[in-house]
Every structure is written in structure tokens, then in C-alpha cells.
Amino acid sequence: MSLVRYALASAAALSLGTAAPTNVRHRPPGPPPEIASHVEVLRTAHGVPHIRAENLEAAGYALGYVMSEDYGARVVLGLLRGRGESARLFGRDSLEGDFSNRMSYARAVAGWPTLDDDTRAVYTGFAEGVTRWAELHPEALPAGFDARFTGYDVLSYEVNVATPAQAARFLARLDPSARPLGRRAAQQPEGDPVETEPLVGSDADVGSNAWALAPSRTKSKRAILLRNPHLQWNAGYYEAHVTVPGKVDFYGDFRVGSPFSVVGGFNRDLGFATTNNDPLLSQIYALDADTAKADHYLLDGASLPLQREEVTVEYADGQAIATETRGMWRTTLGPVVARQNGKIYVLRAAGDGDVRGGEQFLRMMQARSLDEFKTAMRMRARA
Structure with missing residues (x-):
């Protein structure tokens, strides 16, 4: 060694x-x-x-x-x-x-x-x-x-970075029977056809235990x-x-x-x-879309641009190396998980990117x- x-x-x-x-x-x-x-x-x-x-x-x-x-x-x-x-x-x-x-x-x-x-x-x-x-x-x-x-x-x-997939899990936890909008929906402009993705909820009762025993309590x-x-x-x-x-x-x-x-x-x-x-450390925010500017939202009276983040990943495809690129919209509060009916839905997660x-x-x-x-x-x- x-x-x-x-x-x-x-x-x-x-x-x-x-x-x-x-x-x-x-x-x-x-x-x-x-x-x-x-x-x-x-x-x-x-x-x-x-x-x-x-x-x-x-x-x-x-x-x-x-x-x-x-x-x-x-x-x-x-x-x-x-x-x-x-x-x-x-x-x-x-x-x-x-x-x-x-x-x-x-x-x-x-x-x-x-x-x-x-x-x-x-x-x-x-x-x-x-x-x-x-x-x-x-x-x-x-x-x-x-x-x-x-x-x-x-x-x-x-x-840890908050993603639309994390948002989907969060929504499923609130309502396991729901089928909230998934990754593809978050990538599409308002008005485009919306796809949904099946989700699996998490167990909010998960937990474990730890004990601290004072000297007066131990042999x-x-x-x-x-x-x-x-x-x-x-x-x-x-x-x-x-x-x-x-x-x-x-x-x-x-x-x-x-x-x-x-x-x-x-x-x-x-x-x-x-x-x-399994504490509840996430929340969905509904922001007003700016109808006067494409891909903008309103926050505290200001019109702010959505941020486009694209990621390219290489993968083995037989003996060759192929690539796939995906994009995601983000705001200063977190990733966009859906855009619908004049609203932009954002996941606000504790520890996002910390x-x-x-x-x-x-x-x-x-x-x-x-x-x-x-x-x-x-x-x-x-x-």
C-alpha cells in the first residue's frame, strides 16, 4: 500500500x-x-x-x-x-x-x-x-x-441539487395518488402538450433512533x-x-x-x-408568468428571466460513445417543475446546491x- x-x-x-x-x-x-x-x-x-x-x-x-x-x-x-x-x-x-x-x-x-x-x-x-x-x-x-x-x-x-424528479417525489408524497407534471412538462413552454410521468411516493414515517446516556446512567x-x-x-x-x-x-x-x-x-x-x-424540507412555489416577456416570471414586482441549464452526458452505446443533451429551466428559487395557466411552478428545496x-x-x-x-x-x- x-x-x-x-x-x-x-x-x-x-x-x-x-x-x-x-x-x-x-x-x-x-x-x-x-x-x-x-x-x-x-x-x-x-x-x-x-x-x-x-x-x-x-x-x-x-x-x-x-x-x-x-x-x-x-x-x-x-x-x-x-x-x-x-x-x-x-x-x-x-x-x-x-x-x-x-x-x-x-x-x-x-x-x-x-x-x-x-x-x-x-x-x-x-x-x-x-x-x-x-x-x-x-x-x-x-x-x-x-x-x-x-x-x-x-x-x-x-x-444535492433540486431537480424536477425531486419535485415529483415531493408531490407524490403529499398525494400518492396524484400524477404531477414531470421532467418533460417542466421543459416545455406554456401551451405545448404536457406529458405526465408515473411517480412513486415516499414514506413520510421513515426514521430511526439515537440515544445519549449520561455517566450517571451507565455502569x-x-x-x-x-x-x-x-x-x-x-x-x-x-x-x-x-x-x-x-x-x-x-x-x-x-x-x-x-x-x-x-x-x-x-x-x-x-x-x-x-x-x-424524513423531514419535509421542500415546497412548491407558484410564480406569475410575465405575459409581456417570454420565459420571464414576476417576483417582488420585478420581471426576471428564467435560466436555461443544459447538460450533456456521454454514454456507452455498444462499442461507441454517444451523447444525450437535456435542458431544464431554473429560477433563483429552484428548478421549474411545470408551466401552466399563467403560472410557473418552482421547487424550493432546503440545501439546494449547498x-x-x-x-x-x-x-x-x-x-x-x-x-x-x-x-x-x-x-x-x-x-
């Missing part, structure tokens, strides 16, 4: 910040990237990685590498989906996801400069770690696959966090300990494929747990007090 790797003698060194390395070390063939000299990984007898890095980019590198080492192509192909290129390998069946992911990628590129240096360093390092693993294990990946990634790809994996007299006890580790969680002096010292479970989809964990001062729910989710999680992981944790939560980049 491209990291210095140790195996712990036993699981007794699981306490935060301690380890008992043996002399078991492995390096990959050929010189490792320079960044590897700034990090070491120690694994427990059960394989849990303890990452000790000199800086956050090196920590991200190690996390990306060990996740890939443990989950292989699953991590690599996840980043491929994040940048919207699955159809180029797997054909038309992947087109729908690629169109929305290409829009997420565009938001990631545009929003990248707004993130703080620490967050960008982790994303960049994670991409380098996954890329390095892929370079060393081409046999584990589809032939002809370009597995060179950047921080944009990793960020895109975490950015060990230490606080305990318990999250989703009905799930197993193979449900997509990745246990790891990441330490960068002066920056972060966090032990928790991440989601496989991402450095910042943190489900829960703790540092030396506090811990947190997240769980599943790139700060990873930055919020990093601040939560770094928080040294409840006040600092609350300050991180006030970013509202993660619901």
Missing part, C-alpha cells in the same frame, strides 16, 4: 490517542506519493484504522486510501457517479443519475472557492488517496476507467452514544480514528465513500450521533464545547 501500515498487537489500544504498533509495515511497489510521508495508519486487530497525519490533506489521503483498501471499487465508482460519468462505462441505464450528478458537479466547482482551507484540504487528500489505490489496483476496476480524481469529485458526491460511569442499534456495520458505515495535531482528534463512523458523511462519533470533549429521518455540508461536519468534529458545536450547527448546511 502507499501508506506506512502498522498492525496493532491487540485491541487493547482502542482508547483515544493511544496505540501499540508492531513492526509489521507494508509499502507499495514503486515510490509512494510525497503526501504519504506525512501520515501513518495503525490498524487494530479488527482492522479499524487509526490515522495520524501531520496535516488535513494527508489525513484525507489516508482515509481515502484505507476506505478503498477495505471496500475497493465501491469507493472508486462512487466518485465516478459523483462527477456524473457512470453512463460512459455502464450505458444508458445510468443516464438519469448522471444528469443530476453533472448538475451537482457544476455546483461543486462553482462553490469550491467558498469553502475554508481545512475543508478543501480534506477533500483534495481524499481524492488523492482513492486515486492512489486505483493506480495500484487496476484489476479491480472496469477496463478503460480513468480513476484520477480531484477534490471537486469528492465534494460533488455530497452536493462504567462514562457517557455512551448509541446509534441505530438495529443496523450492522456492513450497512455502509466506516469506523476510523483521525488525528491531526492542533486540528482534529475524532473517532467515529463515516459513510463509505466520503470523508465527511459522518454518522456519529466523539473527540476529547464531546460526541454526537445522527440518524435517519456545498458547505462537509465544512459543517468538520467543525462539528472539531468542536471543543457545546457552544462551538451549536455554532457549527447554525450553518444549517446539514439538516
Whole structure:
């Protein structure tokens, strides 16, 4: 591997910040990237990685590498989906996801400069770690696959962009028997024939659970966090300990494929747990169309132009590569989902295009007090 790797003698060194390395070390063939000299990984007898890095980019590198080492192509192909290129390998069946992911990628590129240096360093390092693993294990990946990634790809994996398909799901949830206007209707000017698409509603009662037990309630007299006890580790969680002096010292479970989809964990001062729910974070707005100007709408007394966004996706068509282009109208509030009877219907979704989710999680992981944790939560980049 491209990291210095140790195996712990036993699981007794699981306490935060301690380890008992043996002399078991492995390096990959050929010189490792320079960044590897700034990090070491120690694994427990059960394989849990303890990452000790000199800086956050090196920590991200190690996390990306060990996740890939443990989950292989699953991590690599996840980043491929994040940048919207699955159809180029797997054909038309992947087109729908690629169109929305290409829009997420565009938001990631545009929003990248707004993130703080620490967050960008982790994303960049994670991409380098996954890329390095892929370079060393081409046999584990589809032939002809370009597995060179950047921080944009990793960020895109975490950015959600509201689309007409999301609006359809939202409307179906309100009325599962309804057949609201779908993607094609949103693309057509008013007066054109309108197509509808069958929809499947979501379960508004979905949820899970997390528990925080005070020291006075536990046999060990230490606080305990318990999250989703009905799930197993193979449900997509990745246990790891990441330490960068002066920056972060966090032990928790991440989601496989991402450095910042943190489900829960703790540092030396506090811990947190997240769980599943299905809050209502979207709404449909009905805006008046400007009858005097084509493709304009009225908002707060002003006539504003609709924005046309076109996305082209490549896909495998036998031995050839074909392309398909789709367009979508957007407003400053969100995507247009229908245009009918003098109205322009728009989906307003919380978190639409927000790139700060990873930055919020990093601040939560770094928080040294409840006040600092609350300050991180006030970013509202993660619901």
C-alpha cells in the first residue's frame, strides 16, 4: 500500500490517542506519493484504522486510501457517479443519475472557492488517496476507467441539487395518488402538450433512533452514544480514528465513500450521533408568468428571466460513445417543475446546491464545547 501500515498487537489500544504498533509495515511497489510521508495508519486487530497525519490533506489521503483498501471499487465508482460519468462505462441505464450528478458537479466547482482551507484540504487528500489505490489496483476496476480524481469529485458526491424528479417525489408524497407534471412538462413552454410521468411516493414515517446516556446512567460511569442499534456495520458505515495535531482528534463512523458523511462519533470533549429521518424540507412555489416577456416570471414586482441549464452526458452505446443533451429551466428559487395557466411552478428545496455540508461536519468534529458545536450547527448546511 502507499501508506506506512502498522498492525496493532491487540485491541487493547482502542482508547483515544493511544496505540501499540508492531513492526509489521507494508509499502507499495514503486515510490509512494510525497503526501504519504506525512501520515501513518495503525490498524487494530479488527482492522479499524487509526490515522495520524501531520496535516488535513494527508489525513484525507489516508482515509481515502484505507476506505478503498477495505471496500475497493465501491469507493472508486462512487466518485465516478459523483462527477456524473457512470453512463460512459455502464450505458444508458445510468443516464438519469448522471444528469443530476453533472448538475451537482457544476455546483461543486462553482462553490469550491467558498469553502475554508481545512475543508478543501480534506477533500483534495481524499481524492488523492482513492486515486492512489486505483493506480495500484487496476484489476479491480472496469477496463478503460480513468480513476484520477480531484477534490471537486469528492465534494460533488455530497452536493444535492433540486431537480424536477425531486419535485415529483415531493408531490407524490403529499398525494400518492396524484400524477404531477414531470421532467418533460417542466421543459416545455406554456401551451405545448404536457406529458405526465408515473411517480412513486415516499414514506413520510421513515426514521430511526439515537440515544445519549449520561455517566450517571451507565455502569462504567462514562457517557455512551448509541446509534441505530438495529443496523450492522456492513450497512455502509466506516469506523476510523483521525488525528491531526492542533486540528482534529475524532473517532467515529463515516459513510463509505466520503470523508465527511459522518454518522456519529466523539473527540476529547464531546460526541454526537445522527440518524435517519424524513423531514419535509421542500415546497412548491407558484410564480406569475410575465405575459409581456417570454420565459420571464414576476417576483417582488420585478420581471426576471428564467435560466436555461443544459447538460450533456456521454454514454456507452455498444462499442461507441454517444451523447444525450437535456435542458431544464431554473429560477433563483429552484428548478421549474411545470408551466401552466399563467403560472410557473418552482421547487424550493432546503440545501439546494449547498456545498458547505462537509465544512459543517468538520467543525462539528472539531468542536471543543457545546457552544462551538451549536455554532457549527447554525450553518444549517446539514439538516
